[in-house]
Amino acid sequence: MKCYKHNHLDAVGQCQDCGKAMCKECSDQYTLHLCDNCLIGNNEQVKNSFIKGLIFPGIIFVVCFLFFLSVPMDGENIFAKIFGALLISYYFASVPFGWRVLNKIKFNFILMMPIGGWFVYFVIKGGLSMLIGLFSTPFFIYKHIKEIKSINRLKQEILVEKAS
Ligand SMILES: [Zn+2]
Ligand SMILES: [Zn+2]
Numbered sequence: 483m484k485c486y487k488h489n490h491l492d493a494v495g496q497c498q499d500c501g502k503a504m505c506k507e508c509s510d511q512y513t514l515h516l517c518d519n520c521l522i523g524n525n526e527q528v529k530n531s532f533i534k535g536l537i538f539p540g541i542i543f544v545v546c547f548l549f550f551l552s553v554p555m556d557g558e559n560i561f562a563k564i565f566g567a568l569l570i571s572y573y574f575a576s577v578p579f580g581w582r583v584l585n586k587i588k589f590n591f592i593l594m595m596p597i598g599g600w601f602v603y604f605v606i607k608g609g610l611s612m613l614i615g616l617f618s619t620p621f622f623i624y625k626h627i628k629e630i631k632s633i634n635r636l637k638q639e640i641l642v643e644k645a646s
Pocket of ligand 2: 487488506
């Protein structure tokens with residue numbers, strides 16, 4: 483069996499997704515043992531989930547911002563108002579990021595409590611999310627944008643290599 487890409491090299495492994503035969507170089511090329519096509523497909527899925535993860539907080543941010551901007555205030559300074567609206571909107575939009583950080587910790591013991599376990603669970607988790615979100619949001623956004631960029635770059639490289 484020869485490599486799907488290098489037909490002079492013997493295959494030592496195969497793509498985890500589609501089973502194409504791959505030489506050593508090809509199967510070690512990426513962290514996941516995938517052929518070029520499957521890697522692109524896999525990365526597109528990762529990218530879409532990152533983009534989806536940014537859409538919800540983005541909507542919260544825009545809605546909050548427009549809402550607070552439309553609230554009339556006495557003796558308002560327009561810059562102070564915009565700044566205030568930005569801060570409050572950031573605060574609300576950061577909650578889903580905090581929630582996601584907390585998803586890594588299991589609070590299941592609270593859910594076992596007989597009365598109002600769910601209620602307590604959501605109140606505690608919601609409160610902590612507000613706190614943690616404030617700090618974790620910039621890291622999340624930075625990391626996601628960086629990943630999306632590197633996925634796009636890799637895809638470009640594969641396509642250029644294929645065309646040549
Ligand atoms: Zn494959
Ligand atoms: Zn190869």
